[in-house]
């Protein structure tokens with residue numbers, strides 16, 4: 001469960017009083033899903049909201065970028081939640097000592113075993129967002145891009161072998177391979193960078209919401225598709241690849257945005273980079289999450305298995 005910071009009913013009522021028309025506090029519950037931030041489901045006499053307190057990897061200095069990104073996408077008709085402005089026009093607040101936003105609640109549920117139809121819808125939603133971002137002028141460096149993977153691997157150090165004997169060597173070899181094969185000249189854009197099924201809300205087979213933009217950054221645009229492919233098209237433990245999901249996801253994306261020959265050719269390398277990114281952040285969390293934290297650690301090895309698949313399938317989108 002991801003609730004790192006407790007918020008009292010008094011603090012919450014005082015927060016809500018800053019906003020015009022949100023109503024009075026009826027109830028607030030910590031949300032079990034998520035690993036990065038503290039999230040509360042807040043019901044008022046008027047509506048339902050999400051209260052997010054930013055923790056861990058979210059730098060408060062990046063919040064204006066994320067909020068501008070959500071405003072831009074929502075303005076273009078994408079189903080993303082805006083941060084609500086208070087009477088003074090402030091979207092970023094301080095709650096229990098943490099930076100925080102009151103956020104629109106979006107309906108829908110995230111699927112744990114997507115169907116091909118749902119994967120196609122996710123691919124279309126990603127492509128539609130990329131189209132909407134063509135005229136977004138915000139910019140944020142990717143601290144979890146290829147340079148960041150080197151730094152994170154160095155910080156994990158020998159402890160990687162405590163997760164799986166030999167993992168440190170595997171990571172070092174993969175970094176060396178990526179340094180040589182990483183595409184440097186593909187189109188770049190602001191991207192979501194974490195479009196896992198738990199960050200896509202669905203009503204039936206339709207995408208009703210895309211959430212959790214807190215890794216959004218300027219990156220190789222097709223890397224976003226590679227992240228989404230790695231996240232959607234395997235069993236959770238990374239053991240089994242589902243070609244029908246892969247074809248549907250990529251087909252949905254190509255239909256709504258498009259993919260160049262150069263992006264297709266680079267896809268296996270981008271996917272290997274995506275796997276290494278999640279392997280490393282999960283490994284770091286695995287090694288550093290306090291025993292008493294109310295959060296479920298995610299398995300790094302599930303992304304080692306995906307990495308092995310992409311390494312063995314260099315002609316995946318050929």
Ligand SMILES: Nc1ncnc2c1ncn2[C@@H]1O[C@H](COP(=O)(O)OP(=O)(O)O)[C@@H](O)[C@H]1O
Nearest residue numbers: 031033034035036037050081104105106211212
């Ligand atoms: N705007 C929203 N509308 C509806 N539910 C949301 C919204 N934002 C977050 N949630 C719920 O909160 C959970 C955790 O949110 P998320 O942003 O993924 O957290 P974290 O950044 O900690 O991973 C989601 O899985 C979803 O159930």
Ligand SMILES: N[C@@H](CCOP(=O)(O)O)C(=O)O
Nearest residue numbers: 034035036196212278282298
């Ligand atoms: N998607 C990442 C972890 C980030 O968690 P999220 O709940 O913010 O998506 C992973 O699976 O490692």
